[in-house]
Amino acid sequence: MALVHFEEINPESCWGIWKIDESEEQLLYQLNPGKTDLVHFESIQHPRIRLESIASRMIVKELTERYNYEYQGIFKNKNGKPFLYNSPLHISYSHTEQFAAAIIHTEKPCGIDMEHIQEKMMRVSGRFLSEKELQSTGNDLEKICIYWCAKEAMYKLYNLKDTEFKGNLKVSPFEKEKRGELEGVIHVGSFLSKTEVQYQLFGEVVVAFCF
Numbered sequence: 001m002a003l004v005h006f007e008e009i010n011p012e013s014c015w016g017i018w019k020i021d022e023s024e025e026q027l028l029y030q031l032n033p034g035k036t037d038l039v040h041f042e043s044i045q046h047p048r049i050r051l052e053s054i055a056s057r058m059i060v061k062e063l064t065e066r067y068n069y070e071y072q073g074i075f076k077n078k079n080g081k082p083f084l085y086n087s088p089l090h091i092s093y094s095h096t097e098q099f100a101a102a103i104i105h106t107e108k109p110c111g112i113d114m115e116h117i118q119e120k121m122m123r124v125s126g127r128f129l130s131e132k133e134l135q136s137t138g139n140d141l142e143k144i145c146i147y148w149c150a151k152e153a154m155y156k157l158y159n160l161k162d163t164e165f166k167g168n169l170k171v172s173p174f175e176k177e178k179r180g181e182l183e184g185v186i187h188v189g190s191f192l193s194k195t196e197v198q199y200q201l202f203g204e205v206v207v208a209f210c211f
Contacts, residue, residue: 003062005202014066015103015112015209017202018059020051027054031061036073036085052095056102060084060093063104081159092156096205103209110211111156113149117204121145128165136173142201143176149208150182150197157195157210160188171197184210 005017022030024047033041037057044050061071064087072085082091093102094114101114115121125134125144128151137143151169163169163186172183179200186193199208 003059009198012107013103013105013110013211014063015101015207016059016063017114017207018055018062018100018102020055020098020100022055024051024054027051027058031058033057034073036075040074048097052097052100055100056093056095059100059102060091060104063102064089064091067104067106077159079159079161081156090211092153092209094152094207099205101207103211105211108211109157109159110209111153111158112207112209113152113156114205114207115145115149115152117142117145117206121148130166130170132173133171140176142206143174145206146174146176146182146199146201146208147171149206150184150199150210153197153208153210154184154186154195158186158188158191158193160186160191163188182208 003016004019008014041050044053064071069087074082076082084091090105090109092110092112094112096114096116101112103110103112121144122141129147150171151165154169155163168188170185174182182197184195184197195210197208197210
């Protein structure tokens with residue numbers, strides 16, 4: 001389909017959402033991937049996950065070209081953080097069934113996550129939320145999903161080894177809105193940092209990003 005949502009956060013960054021209506025063949029034709037991306041796609045056995053992965057790179061390509069850089073593929077460091085070939089832009093992307101999302105920043109590392117609002121998040125919330133965070137959700141499924149996406153975005157931003165969502169990533173209590181800002185803290189070993197996480201409810205999915 002192409003971008004169904006696009007926002008310029010500031011002159012240095014933007015993000016967007018892609019709704020996946022295309023077939024794998026259609027997306028590959030639009031992306032025209034190089035060898036590195038093709039090898040990555042071929043390593044994915046599940047058809048739906050492979051389609052979402054192609055869409056993720058397609059939206060990264062779209063956003064990259066808005067800053068007048070040619071998309072030449074993606075590589076990852078040893079911790080799995082993605083980088084663009086031959087481009088100084090910082091990227092992050094995420095995908096879930098039917099959707100892909102990405103963020104680009106010209107100067108700073110960034111992180112984004114997207115998840116469907118689904119009951120299983122309620123069942124596993126104790127694995128990634130502290131007692132204080134659990135109490136603040138009031139069993140609100142949307143809030144639980146916002147917490148998860150915020151922590152996942154922070155994890156992608158900092159890319160620190162041995163980060164535990166429940167113990168090392170904290171999000172301050174908040175009043176849920178359709179879109180808002182959260183205060184996040186990461187504390188891993190001697191590393192301590194605060195960051196602002198922005199989130200948005202987009203139909204049946206939650207998106208959160210930070211930089």
